[in-house]
Amino acid sequence: MTEIAKALTVAGTDPSGGAGIQADLKTFQEIGVYGMSVITSVVSQNSLGVKSFVDLELDFVESQFDAVFEDIPPNAVKSGMLSNPNVMALTARKLKEANVANYVLDPVMIASSGHALISETAREKIAKELLPLATVVTPNLPEAEALTNREIKTIDDMKEAGRVLVEDYGVNAALIKGGHYEGEADDYLYDGQTFEKFSAERFDTKHTHGSGCTYAAVITAGLANGKPLYKAVKDGKAYITAAISNPLNIGKGQGPTNHWGHRWSEVQPTTKV
């Protein structure tokens, strides 16, 4: 009997269930991968925005890493909100010690609602310590701009950011997400050799809270299942597109995406006639 694939997310929380740890675990579960989590920060937030957060102490974050790695080694790891530069350095050290082969780095800096989730000084730690370890980094446009210190206005700029991240910063591959771009919701993957475009029509919806977390979590689950990066991203794009195009329509602000979107017709309540 083959063993179930296991995935670990290292991130902050969302009590309203749309982003962060909660989104990641829901995604792992939906895909059929065993999900685990290391919590870096407890964030009070919902579809209307971030209210406050409490960063967990470094020793306690380390203890969670040890609890996971000494017991159930994951096949793939995803990081989202890493609360401060020390947590970033710790994550880099733990990934190296555990010899993690598949690592998806979602460089969460700013929530789509515009609230800063981590300090600007952390940027350098991501660049120097985490990027060289990652199988793929998944910035949205503002994150790609911040990481590369370049303005991104055109598709060519998006591709150039991907190239800079791979060739200058040493990440294995970069997926620049076009959710914040005008026009179609197209993302560009650069792996040092070729650019691949992952396209979707842009849906007219505000319910995209946690879309970046969910997308990166599907990619992580795919890698945990042994898929090559291209296939993991392709499946991720299909999942997130379905999750955005079939909104649950819950939440007073920018509501969560729909984890059953890809099988929405099966789970929609039927109307009795």
Ligand SMILES: Nc1ncnc2c1ncn2[C@@H]1O[C@H](COP(=O)(O)OP(=O)(O)OP(=O)(O)O)[C@@H](O)[C@H]1O
């Ligand atoms: N309105 C939309 N219609 C279709 N796809 C979208 C839409 N908005 C975002 N996407 C897609 O969703 C995925 C997540 O992209 P995005 O750039 O929004 O991430 P993000 O800003 O990190 O998300 P968040 O911070 O909300 O978690 C990408 O594949 C993007 O192309």
Ligand SMILES: Cc1ncc(CO)c(N)n1
């Ligand atoms: C904890 C957390 N991570 C990431 C995001 C970005 O969506 C968020 N809103 N909250």
